[in-house]
Amino acid sequence: MLHLVPALASETDTTELPRCKGCNAEIRPHRTTEADFPGTSASWGNNQCRLCDYEACGKDPADRFISVERVGYLSSIRAGIESDRQRRGIPAEGSLAGRIPITEFLAQIS
Structure with a gap:
C-alpha cells in the first residue's frame, strides 16, 4: 500500500x-x-x-480578540461550574469515578 x-x-x-x-x-x-x-x-x-x-x-x-464583557461573562460561568463541582466534592483535577482507561474499554469490546 x-x-x-x-x-x-x-x-x-x-x-x-x-x-x-x-x-x-x-x-x-x-x-x-x-x-x-x-x-x-x-x-x-x-x-x-x-x-x-x-x-x-x-x-x-481582522478582529481575533474577545470582548471584555464576554471574558467577564465566561469567567462567571466558570466560577459557577467550579463552585458546583466543589459542592459535590469533585476535586479540581477531576474524578475517575465511572470511567475506565480507553485500553480497558477497547479490550472489553474486542
Missing part, C-alpha cells in the same frame, strides 16, 4: 490541492504547514480559508 507523506511533497508533485470556495486560494492538508506547501492557506472549515470562514459567519477577520 502506498502512503503519501504531506511533509515530503515536492514542487514536482502533480496532486492538485483543494481550493477555498470563497477566494479560490489553495488549501493545504490538515496537520501540514506552509513550509510543507508554500503559498497555501490553512483549512479553517467548510472548505474555506480563515478569512472566508470568518466572513461567512459574519465575523470581522
Whole structure:
C-alpha cells in the first residue's frame, strides 16, 4: 500500500490541492504547514480559508480578540461550574469515578 507523506511533497508533485470556495486560494492538508506547501492557506472549515470562514459567519477577520464583557461573562460561568463541582466534592483535577482507561474499554469490546 502506498502512503503519501504531506511533509515530503515536492514542487514536482502533480496532486492538485483543494481550493477555498470563497477566494479560490489553495488549501493545504490538515496537520501540514506552509513550509510543507508554500503559498497555501490553512483549512479553517467548510472548505474555506480563515478569512472566508470568518466572513461567512459574519465575523470581522481582522478582529481575533474577545470582548471584555464576554471574558467577564465566561469567567462567571466558570466560577459557577467550579463552585458546583466543589459542592459535590469533585476535586479540581477531576474524578475517575465511572470511567475506565480507553485500553480497558477497547479490550472489553474486542
